[in-house]
Structures are given as structure tokens and as C-alpha cells.
Amino acid sequence: MTWEVLSMIGTIAFAVSGAIVAMEEEYDILGVYILGIVTAFGGGAIRNLLIGVPVSALWEQGLFFQIALLSITAVYLFPTNMLRHWQKWGNLFDAIGLSAFAIQGAMYAANMHHPLSAVLVAAVLTGSGGGIIRDLLAGRKPSVLRSEIYAVWAILAGLVIGLKVADRTWELYTLFIIITGLRILSYTFKWKLPTRRIETNL
Secondary structure, three states: OHHHHHHHHHHHHHHHHHHHHHHHOOOOHHHHHHHHHHHHHHHHHHHHHHHOOOHHHHHHOHHHHHHHHHHHHHHHHOHHHHHHHHHHHHHHHHHHHHHHHHHHHHHHHHHOOOOHHHHHHHHHHHHHHHHHHHHHHOOOOOHHHOOOOOHHHHHHHHHHHHOOOOOOHHHHHHHHHHHHHHHHHHHHOOOOOOOOOOOOOO
16 A cells, blocks of 8 residues: 555656646647656556566556546646645655656566566666656656766666565565655755766867
8 A cells, every 4th residue: 555655646746747847848738648647657658568568557557547637637727836836845756756666667577587687677767767758758858867866766776676685565665765865865965977078079
């Protein structure tokens, strides 16, 4: 039950972020809903394709789709109020969503006895794939690959689960708290990975 609650929070966070980006880009109402849904479920769909889970499994998450649609509707109808709350709590919800989805994605792959590489990919795609798809559809450079450390925490979750360091319930909850905390610290203190710019002389 706890995982379902965390997944709901993550679904709301990702759906809202997709809707906000769509409105910033002045998409029409259909575009707002599409981008919100894709952000919330796109990573899971790609993960399912890569690890052999039928994509149709997503349609069994009827409650989560309803929650995503309600969240997008709230953003569309009350953009000012939602944006104010998002600016205050959005990063926290996003951190919870990243952690919960990354762990769930890794567990999907691990339970299917896939190798460590597949577990890592499943964790990253489930945790951050939706955000990458959102930014690409909005014509932006994916923020999860450029801003504060983000996908690294999904990789860490996948590594811990793939190496079977955590497989009991209490261990998974502890991992969830750690990953969430690390993500909060990374955006609070603006931790970034090294970058290198290539200067081209034309």
C-alpha cells in the first residue's frame, strides 16, 4: 500500500510537470493532456518494451491514469494556484517520484532475472525517462541530463537492487529514503556532474 501511495505522488508530480511545460510552450488543451500523460507514463512504457513486459500492462493502472488526468485538469483550470504550489513542493514530489519509480523499475527487471545492465536501464528509464521525453517533445534540452544530479540517483537505486544489496521490504524503504534525500540535497545545494564544452572555430 505504501508503494502505491508513493507511486501516486510520483504520478501526480510527473503529470503536473508535463502539463506545466506544455502550458509554458503554449500548447493547446490536447497538447497539455498528452504531454502530462507522456511524462507520467512514458518512462514506464519504454522500460516495459526493453525488459519484455507487455506495454498493455500500463492500461491496468486505471487508477493512476485517473489521478494523472485529474492533476492535469487542475493545472489547466487553475494554473496560477497550481504553479505557486508546484514551486514550493514540486521538487520534493519529484524527488519522491524519482526514487519510487527508479526502485520499482529496477525491481521489475530484477524479478525477471535480467542482468545488472538491464536493471540499471530499467531504473533510469522508469525514474527519469518521462522527463526526458517531456523535454524532447517540448523542444527543450532534457533538464534531467543538464541540471542538478538526477539520473545518477536512479542508477544508484538500480545498482543497489541489481547487486541484491537491498531486497527485503525494510531495506527497500530505507533505499527509498536515501535516494529521496540525495535528490533533495542535490537540488538544494545544486550539485552538478562535471561538464566539458567544446569550442568550435568556424
